[in-house]
Amino acid sequence: MSSPPVPLGLDPDAAPAVSRARAIPTDLAARLRAALPEEAVLTEEGDRGAYLIEERSLYRGEAPIVLRPGTTEEVATAVRICAEAGVAIVPQGGNTGLVGGTVSAAHEVLLSLGRMNRIEEVDPLNFTMTVQAGCILANIQAAAEAAGRLFPLSLGAQGSAQIGGNLASNAGGINVLRYGNARELTLGLEVVLADGRVWNGLRALHKDNTGYALKHLFIGSEGTLGIITRAVLKLFPPLTDRQVAFCALRDPADALALLSMARDRAGEAVTAFEIVSGFALEIVTRHAGGQDPMAERHPWYALIELAGSGESGALRPVLESVLERAFEAEVVADAAIADSLERAATLWRLREGIPEAQKRAGGSIKHDVSVPVSRIPAFLERAGTAVTAALPGVHVCAFGHLGDGNIHYNLSQPEGMEKAVFLARWEEMNGIVHDIVADLGGSISAEHGIGLLKARELLRYKDPVELDLMRRVRATLDPRHLLNPGKMFGLV
Numbered sequence: 001m002s003s004p005p006v007p008l009g010l011d012p013d014a015a016p017a018v019s020r021a022r023a024i025p026t027d028l029a030a031r032l033r034a035a036l037p038e039e040a041v042l043t044e045e046g047d048r049g050a051y052l053i054e055e056r057s058l059y060r061g062e063a064p065i066v067l068r069p070g071t072t073e074e075v076a077t078a079v080r081i082c083a084e085a086g087v088a089i090v091p092q093g094g095n096t097g098l099v100g101g102t103v104s105a106a107h108e109v110l111l112s113l114g115r116m117n118r119i120e121e122v123d124p125l126n127f128t129m130t131v132q133a134g135c136i137l138a139n140i141q142a143a144a145e146a147a148g149r150l151f152p153l154s155l156g157a158q159g160s161a162q163i164g165g166n167l168a169s170n171a172g173g174i175n176v177l178r179y180g181n182a183r184e185l186t187l188g189l190e191v192v193l194a195d196g197r198v199w200n201g202l203r204a205l206h207k208d209n210t211g212y213a214l215k216h217l218f219i220g221s222e223g224t225l226g227i228i229t230r231a232v233l234k235l236f237p238p239l240t241d242r243q244v245a246f247c248a249l250r251d252p253a254d255a256l257a258l259l260s261m262a263r264d265r266a267g268e269a270v271t272a273f274e275i276v277s278g279f280a281l282e283i284v285t286r287h288a289g290g291q292d293p294m295a296e297r298h299p300w301y302a303l304i305e306l307a308g309s310g311e312s313g314a315l316r317p318v319l320e321s322v323l324e325r326a327f328e329a330e331v332v333a334d335a336a337i338a339d340s341l342e343r344a345a346t347l348w349r350l351r352e353g354i355p356e357a358q359k360r361a362g363g364s365i366k367h368d369v370s371v372p373v374s375r376i377p378a379f380l381e382r383a384g385t386a387v388t389a390a391l392p393g394v395h396v397c398a399f400g401h402l403g404d405g406n407i408h409y410n411l412s413q414p415e416g417m418e419k420a421v422f423l424a425r426w427e428e429m430n431g432i433v434h435d436i437v438a439d440l441g442g443s444i445s446a447e448h449g450i451g452l453l454k455a456r457e458l459l460r461y462k463d464p465v466e467l468d469l470m471r472r473v474r475a476t477l478d479p480r481h482l483l484n485p486g487k488m489f490g491l492v
């Protein structure tokens with residue numbers, strides 16, 4: 001058996017082993033070629049390269065065969081042939097996941113859904129659309145808009161991420177506060193199972209209580225239970241009014257108070273509520289072209305968006321009255337309200353430019369965590385104290401979806417410290433932050449999933465009974481561990 005994928009940025013000894021499947025039989029490529037169209041089987045190094053890259057360069061994929069089926073039947077055929085040969089398959093969507101979930105070993109086959117990219121039906125009256133798994137998220141949003149509807153899943157990688165990957169990782173993004181995660185946006189699924197059978201659960205029903213909701217097993221399963229090939233998604237009325245404000249705050253407790261005031265006054269209209277630390281804003285203005293909308297610097301900021309389907313501008317007085325109350329209560333120190341959609345986009349870029357700015361600012365150690373919304377101030381206080389004590393001079397670059405309790409708790413390297421020396425502290429910092437998260441009843445992965453990167457941490461923090469149940473589900477649906485082995489559970 002060949003070695004597992006090598007993590008380039010982390011300690012190689014810390015990399016979880018990825019599979020116990022046996023090596024690829026020499027005739028596998030020929031068998032796949034005989035059953036699938038020519039363009040669906042790639043074996044040349046130059047053709048496979050793009051599928052083996054991992055966004056953060058933490059790992060390197062090695063699959064000698066990349067499959068690009070164009071239909072559900074072709075996915076099923078590929079899975080059957082690989083299952084007969086005892087060869088594991090790594091499903092891949094847009095490859096924008098950030099936890100090594102699509103990294104393949106040299107004894108595995110990678111299966112990309114990219115050719116299954118058709119929007120099959122938009123039903124504006126049922127408020128649904130039926131799509132193939134390889135549809136790019138941005139194209140789905142555009143198709144919904146063209147039909148006078150909204151598909152609200154929205155995230156930074158939407159120009160490349162595919163809906164199959166969004167569902168397999170139960171993606172979150174900026175609108176979870178109002179519309180929920182990918183899970184809440186899915187009515188039906190079609191899935192190719194580990195033995196090549198096709199489960200047709202592609203129902204466009206808003207109500208269906210005929211037994212177990214199997215779709216929820218596959219959503220968030222990161223390719224370990226089945227390969228999602230098609231989905232029925234929920235649509236919503238279009239948003240005709242958007243109001244955005246960027247507010248300066250003293251501390252995260254003020255952010256929480258502002259969120260509460262906004263929800264009390266504007267209810268469901270609060271679609272997004274993001275928090276940005278002073279350090280995060282500073283690096284966006286320094287490295288990513290952001291312009292500070294305030295006259296002076298503040299310790300924390302919040303971006304708040306109200307949106308509705310009513311007359312354009314109708315929510316402006318609502319936003320103003322929220323901010324008036326917040327000023328009176330001394331919750332907000334300063335605020336900039338966007339007076340146009342262009343200005344709103346500029347304010348959003350202050351939030352969305354943070355990951356890029358962090359990259360340019362040097363090394364960063366990342367955490368994608370959630371705690372109950374009311375505990376965010378306690379989390380930020382405790383984590384800040386603990387990481388600074390362990391690594392004096394470290395910069396806390398915290399930002400994220402405060403409205404749903406999800407903080408991207410990133411750390412930037414201290415001035416004068418070598419990047420490699422800083423990154424060598426990755427696991428130690430993870431341990432410090434995740435222990436606090438666990439103590440506050442939170443999750444060590446709010447959005448991005450487990451993949452390879454957090455497989456060992458899952459074993460550490462997940463309730464043992466829950467882990468046992470997860471393993472039993474896996475053993476039922478994929479007893480030979482031929483779907484994305486090593487991801488989520490590590491080597492089992």
Ligand SMILES: Cc1cc2nc3c(=O)[nH]c(=O)nc-3n(C[C@H](O)[C@H](O)[C@H](O)COP(=O)(O)OP(=O)(O)OC[C@H]3O[C@@H](n4cnc5c(N)ncnc54)[C@H](O)[C@@H]3O)c2cc1C
Binds near residue numbers: 223227
């Ligand atoms: C700049 C940037 C911003 C991001 N912002 C967010 C954010 O706000 N919220 C968020 O949740 N995530 C975010 N992400 C992470 C990532 O975009 C999401 O996890 C996204 O849902 C992954 O989709 P993908 O198609 O790229 O999946 P991939 O990376 O290709 O795969 C992700 C996992 O799903 C499995 N998989 C993929 N397709 C299928 C399928 N059809 N059937 C079964 N398994 C499959 C893979 O094996 C892998 O385990 C961001 C990433 C970047 C780079």
